[in-house]
Structures are given as structure tokens and as C-alpha cells.
Amino acid sequence: MSNRIVHQAHEVVHEDLDKYKALLNDAAKSGSYMYPIKGIFYFLTHRELWKPLASKIVPYVGLYGSVIGPMFFFTYLPQLAIMVFVNGPLAVLTTVLLVLNESAAIVSIISKGFLLQDALLDTFDGTMLAKNQTQIVAKGREVKSGGDVIQRLGKALKSPFRRFSPKELIRYFVYLPLNFIPVVGTVLFLFIRGRARGDSVHDRYFQLKGWSEAKKSDWVGKHKGAYTGFGTVATLLEMVPVASILFSFTNTVGAALWAADIEAKDTEMTKTTAPELRDAARKAEE
Incomplete structure (x- = not known):
């Protein structure tokens, strides 16, 4: 009986590994993981897109400070006690990094649901205008004539961006212990977070297209690897303490660049090769 259970467990693990390998393979082929990086360069070279971020810097810093203080006070020592068994003397440093990342994640989830929602919306729509997708943007908001893309x-x-959900915070802390497993655990944690993040990358684009929930779910399901690739890189960037607010905006720009390329090509992502996506991403800088 016990041998049968072990054999079944082995089969389950093998099947899951095969699924993850296929997902990673699809993510690599899609080239979608490049868009968060392209979003950084596009954002930095288009000053008009800085306006929404600039308007939120001060309140964001206030929110960050109100989170990071209590996090260190209440969670540093308990987590240090655990990390000592994993990292030995380095636990003093690794626990600091862990608390900083936890704080950044909490601030990111809360701020996107309340503080940054309108600013991120303006950033996405502004980038779409900059990529000559005026007709698409006009389906979700008024578009003025004259001025830069933000002024228009x-x-x-x-307003499609998801509001704060306690489930997101709970899900984060449920998988957080994976980080206690050196290297492999952190990779798994990032991958799981990336999969979840990928599901919401194009919420605004889908709404502008007028897609139903069923059609949106079907599209994301068919391109799960591509969205996981984008979501994983975006999650990694937003885990950087303090700078997470900047990457929240550059990731939004990257998502808009990707949406604009999909719209311009008017083709299935599954038929798009990685080199083609790389060429499209390079053009996004223009």
C-alpha cells in the first residue's frame, strides 16, 4: 500500500514538473519577459509619462514609512530566529532583506488598490496614445486634442484595475515560507507570484477591447506562458525596496507596449516568434 502511494506521489510530481517545464518553455519562446525591461527604457525616454508618478511620490513615501516601521518592530526578530537555521551568521542581513521585501509587497498591494490606481490607469492609457492606439483608448475614456499624451x-x-483584495495579501504570506528554502524556494515563490500577476497584466486592454470575462480568461489561458513570463519579471522588479513604485509604473508602460504591439499586429501571440517580439519591443523605444 505504501509503495503504491509513493509511486502515485512520484507520478504527480513528475506531471507537475512537466507542466512547469512546458510553461517556462512557452514563456521563453514568447519573448514577453522583455516588455517590463522595455517599459523601463520607454518610460525614462518619455518625460510626459512621468507626471502620474510624480503626483504620487510624497503620499507613497508616507505609506511606505508607515508600513516598514511596524514590520521591523513586529516581524524582524521572529523571522531572524528561523533564518538563523537556514543562513547561519548571514541571517542578520538576509532577514533585513526579507522584511524589506515583505514591506514592499504589502505597500505594492495596498497602493495599487487605492493610492496609485488612477495614476497607473493614466500611465497605461497615455502609453497607448503614444503608440498611436487612440481609437482603442477612446473606448474607455475621453481623449482630448492638443498637448502631450497625458494632457490629452x-x-x-x-476603471478596470483591481481594487485591494485581502486574498492577495493572504496568498503572498501563504507562499512566503518558500523563501526559507535556499535558491530553489525563492525561485518557486517568484514563479508562483509571477503566474498570479500575469493574470491581471492586460485588464485595461481587455476592457478597452470590450471583452467578456469568459473571452479574457480564454485568451490568458491560451497564453499562460507568455503572461507568466511578463508577470515573473514584473514581480521581481517590484520586489526591489523603495524603487518598487518606479517599477510599478514602468511595468504598466511595458504592459501597454505589449498591448499596442498585439493590437498593431492583430495576430495570435502563439503565432508570434520570439525574434518578432524582440523586434517589436525594440521599436517600442522609438
Whole structure:
């Protein structure tokens, strides 16, 4: 009986590993992981896109400070006690990094649901305008004539970015212990977070297209590898303490660049090769 259970467990693990390998292979082939990086360069070279971020810097710093203080006070020593068994003397440093990342994750989840929502919306729509997708943006908000891409943004008719959900925070801490496993655990944690993050990357784009929940789920399901690739890189960038707010905006720019390329090509991502996506990403800098 016990041998049968062990054999079944082995089969389950093998099947899951095969699924993850296929997902990683699809992510690599899609080239979608490049868009968060391209988003950084595009953001830095288009000053008009800085306006939404600039308006939120001060309140964001206040929020970050109100989170990081209590986190160190209440969680540093308990986690240090655990990390000592994993990292030995280095636990003093690794625990600091862990608390900083935890704080950044909490601030990111809360700020996106409340503080940054409108600013991220403007950033996505502004990038779409910059990529000549005016007709698409006009389906979700008023578009003015004259001025830069941010000045052209009028009243938003629909706001699709997800509000704060306690489940996101709970899910984060459920998988957090994976980080106690050196290297492998951290990679798994990042991958799991990336998969979840990928599901919401194009919420705004889907809404502008007028897609139903069923159609959106079907599209994301068919391109799970591509969205996981984007989500994993975006998650990694947003785990950087303090700079996470900057990467929240550059990732939004990257998502808009990707949406604009999909719209311009009007083709299935599964039919798009990695070199083609790389060429499209390079053009995004223009």
C-alpha cells in the first residue's frame, strides 16, 4: 500500500514538473519577459509619462514609512530566529532583506488598490496614445486634442484595475515560507507570484477591447506562458525596496507596449516568434 502511494506521489510530481517545464518553455519562446525591461527604457525616454508618478511620490513615501516601521518592530526578530537555521551568521542581513521585501509587497498591494490606481490607469492609457492606439483608448475614456499624451487624457469612463483584495495579501504570506528554502524556494515563490500577476497584466486592454470575462480568461489561458513570463519579471522588479513604485509604473508602460504591439499586429501571440517580439519591443523605444 505504501509503495503504491509513493509511486502515485512520484507520478504527480513528475506531471507537475512537466507542466512547469512546458510553461517556462512557452514563456521563453514568447519573448514577453522583455516588455517590463522595455517599459523601463520607454518610460525614462518619455518625460510626459512621468507626471502620474510624480503626483504620487510624497503620499507613497508616507505609506511606505508607515508600513516598514511596524514590520521591523513586529516581524524582524521572529523571522531572524528561523533564518538563523537556514543562513547561519548571514541571517542578520538576509532577514533585513526579507522584511524589506515583505514591506514592499504589502505597500505594492495596498497602493495599487487605492493610492496609485488612477495614476497607473493614466500611465497605461497615455502609453497607448503614444503608440498611436487612440481609437482603442477612446473606448474607455475621453481623449482630448492638443498637448502631450497625458494632457490629452480626459475623464475615464471605466476603471478596470483591481481594487485591494485581502486574498492577495493572504496568498503572498501563504507562499512566503518558500523563501526559507535556499535558491530553489525563492525561485518557486517568484514563479508562483509571477503566474498570479500575469493574470491581471492586460485588464485595461481587455476592457478597452470590450471583452467578456469568459473571452479574457480564454485568451490568458491560451497564453499562460507568455503572461507568466511578463508577470515573473514584473514581480521581481517590484520586489526591489523603495524603487518598487518606479517599477510599478514602468511595468504598466511595458504592459501597454505589449498591448499596442498585439493590437498593431492583430495576430495570435502563439503565432508570434520570439525574434518578432524582440523586434517589436525594440521599436517600442522609438
